[in-house]
Amino acid sequence: MNKFDVIVIGGGIIGLATSYYLLKSGKKVALIEKNEFGSGASCACDDAIFFQSKKPGINLELTIDSIELYKSLSDELGIDLELENKGGMVLIEKEDHLKVMEDFVKKQKKFGLKVDILDRRDVIKKQPHIRKDILASTYCKEDSQVNPLRVMRGFISKSKKMGLEIIKNNIIEIKEKKDGWKVLLEDKKTVESEFVVNATGAWASEIGKMIGIDIPIVPKRGQIAISEAIPSLGETNAWSAQYIVTKIAPELDRNQNEVYKRLGIGFALSQASTGNYIIGSTREYVGFNKKTTYEGIQLILKEAMALFPIFSKVNVIRTFAGLRPASEDGKPIVGEVEGKKGFYIAAGHEGDGIALAPITGKVVADLINGKRVRYNIEELNLKRFKY
Amino acid sequence: MCNEIICRCEEITKEEIEKVIEDGAQTANEIKRFTRAGMGLCQGRTCRGLVERLIKEKTGIEPQNIVPSGYRQPVRPIKIGQLGLKNEQN
Numbered sequence: 001m002n003k004f005d006v007i008v009i010g011g012g013i014i015g016l017a018t019s020y021y022l023l024k025s026g027k028k029v030a031l032i033e034k035n036e037f038g039s040g041a042s043c044a045c046d047d048a049i050f051f052q053s054k055k056p057g058i059n060l061e062l063t064i065d066s067i068e069l070y071k072s073l074s075d076e077l078g079i080d081l082e083l084e085n086k087g088g089m090v091l092i093e094k095e096d097h098l099k100v101m102e103d104f105v106k107k108q109k110k111f112g113l114k115v116d117i118l119d120r121r122d123v124i125k126k127q128p129h130i131r132k133d134i135l136a137s138t139y140c141k142e143d144s145q146v147n148p149l150r151v152m153r154g155f156i157s158k159s160k161k162m163g164l165e166i167i168k169n170n171i172i173e174i175k176e177k178k179d180g181w182k183v184l185l186e187d188k189k190t191v192e193s194e195f196v197v198n199a200t201g202a203w204a205s206e207i208g209k210m211i212g213i214d215i216p217i218v219p220k221r222g223q224i225a226i227s228e229a230i231p232s233l234g235e236t237n238a239w240s241a242q243y244i245v246t247k248i249a250p251e252l253d254r255n256q257n258e259v260y261k262r263l264g265i266g267f268a269l270s271q272a273s274t275g276n277y278i279i280g281s282t283r284e285y286v287g288f289n290k291k292t293t294y295e296g297i298q299l300i301l302k303e304a305m306a307l308f309p310i311f312s313k314v315n316v317i318r319t320f321a322g323l324r325p326a327s328e329d330g331k332p333i334v335g336e337v338e339g340k341k342g343f344y345i346a347a348g349h350e351g352d353g354i355a356l357a358p359i360t361g362k363v364v365a366d367l368i369n370g371k372r373v374r375y376n377i378e379e380l381n382l383k384r385f386k387y
Numbered sequence: 388m389c390n391e392i393i394c395r396c397e398e399i400t401k402e403e404i405e406k407v408i409e410d411g412a413q414t415a416n417e418i419k420r421f422t423r424a425g426m427g428l429c430q431g432r433t434c435r436g437l438v439e440r441l442i443k444e445k446t447g448i449e450p451q452n453i454v455p456s457g458y459r460q461p462v463r464p465i466k467i468g469q470l471g472l473k474n475e476q477n
Binding site for chain 2: 036037038039043149150152153156157160166168227228274292297298301304305311312313314315316317318319320
């Protein structure tokens with residue numbers, strides 16, 4: 001059997017979510033993965049569904065709906081996804097960061113996100129282990145987390161039961177036919193379908209080249225360290241304002257140390273349900289190199305100790321790096337490719353893949369099924385990059 | 388004997404590992420990610436071999452063809468304060 005309704009390329013969280021929602025709508029789906037499930041970014045990341053890092057607009061809109069889907073997915077997939085709502089704080093150490101954050105918070109509030117600025121006393125109440133001279137922080141109750149490994153496992157096992165064909169192989173060639181697509185695999189087998197979804201994350205542009213299109217997505221390496229399991233240090237997950245400022249006001253970066261800039265250091269801290277702390281991370285342009293470096297890990301952990309001095313006594317047990325698929329404008333690329341009927345892209349989520357996986361999968365399934373989606377989805381189409 | 392513990396650090400049983408193979412995990416890394424076997428303090432020093440044996444039993448793949456799960460630095464737990472960093476706040 002080599003004919004399907006849809007071929008999904010990429011066994012990361014986006015490809016799996018897309019496969020699942022397509023299967024749910026009654027489509028026959030094959031999923032092609034060249035390596036291991038989640039080996040690019042989805043299994044080498046943190047667990048945040050972080051509203052505060054989203055610029056008001058379509059990314060934030062999608063995040064809000066994505067979390068609604070997550071709420072029902074534990075039941076649908078029959079596995080506890082460890083969806084938790086602890087809230088999140090963006091820790092502010094510098095006056096100029098405070099100004100940027102106040103402005104950003106104002107915009108988010110206008111959009112309807114419940115987020116506030118806390119003064120030092122209230123910060124310490126929620127984070128008793130924080131450095132005592134912390135300036136301020138934001139607080140957003142909505143910030144949540146979900147265990148990506150469990151989400152992936154849930155999607156795989158449920159989708160298999162629903163008839164998903166899993167193909168672990170390399171793609172040699174993708175050919176456009178009159179009524180669909182033909183994919184030639186390394187083992188000489190071919191699969192055919194009416195629709196193809198390119199959900200290959202950092203590899204999206206390589207797949208794009210096979211059909212002669214340019215997809216402006218590049219890999220950004222994110223290194224992360226995992227601590228031993230310890231009791232909770234504070235009420236919420238936490239990020240440094242530097243992380244947000246790097247994302248939304250990079251011009252303020254000029255004061256930053258060259259090394260920090262090159263490594264794209266932005267501190268992010270969350271505690272998994274197992275008690276291990278996930279300490280991140282870097283954002284580096286080093287191609288497809290997925291190795292961790294002593295320099296990167298050292299600086300991340302230095303940030304952790306600077307903000308939470310108690311970390312000096314905590315063991316780090318593991319480090320890893322994932323390749324965040326970064327699009328040129330920080331928004332994912334989702335939708336059908338103009339002039340390539342039936343060829344869809346669902347990639348370029350950078351650090352938002354876990355948060356946006358369910359809604360991305362649902363939207364792509366709806367588009368393929370010819371249903372209307374309620375977002376201005378054109379905003380995410382590849383054609384926005386045509387100048 | 389299905390409740391035999393395979394990964395002692397994370398207390399993962401043989402039954403759980405067999406289930407995840409049935410659920411679609413095919414490699415040592417996928418089993419690690421989807422069950423947590425090998426993610427604990429010892430980083431799989433005890434359970435690696437056992438997990439690989441279970442893969443052979445369940446899938447028939449010969450041991451020499453099973454790719455071991457990744458080795459992650461620092462391999463052994465180390466205190467963050469001992470990484471040669473100065474904690475500038477203290």
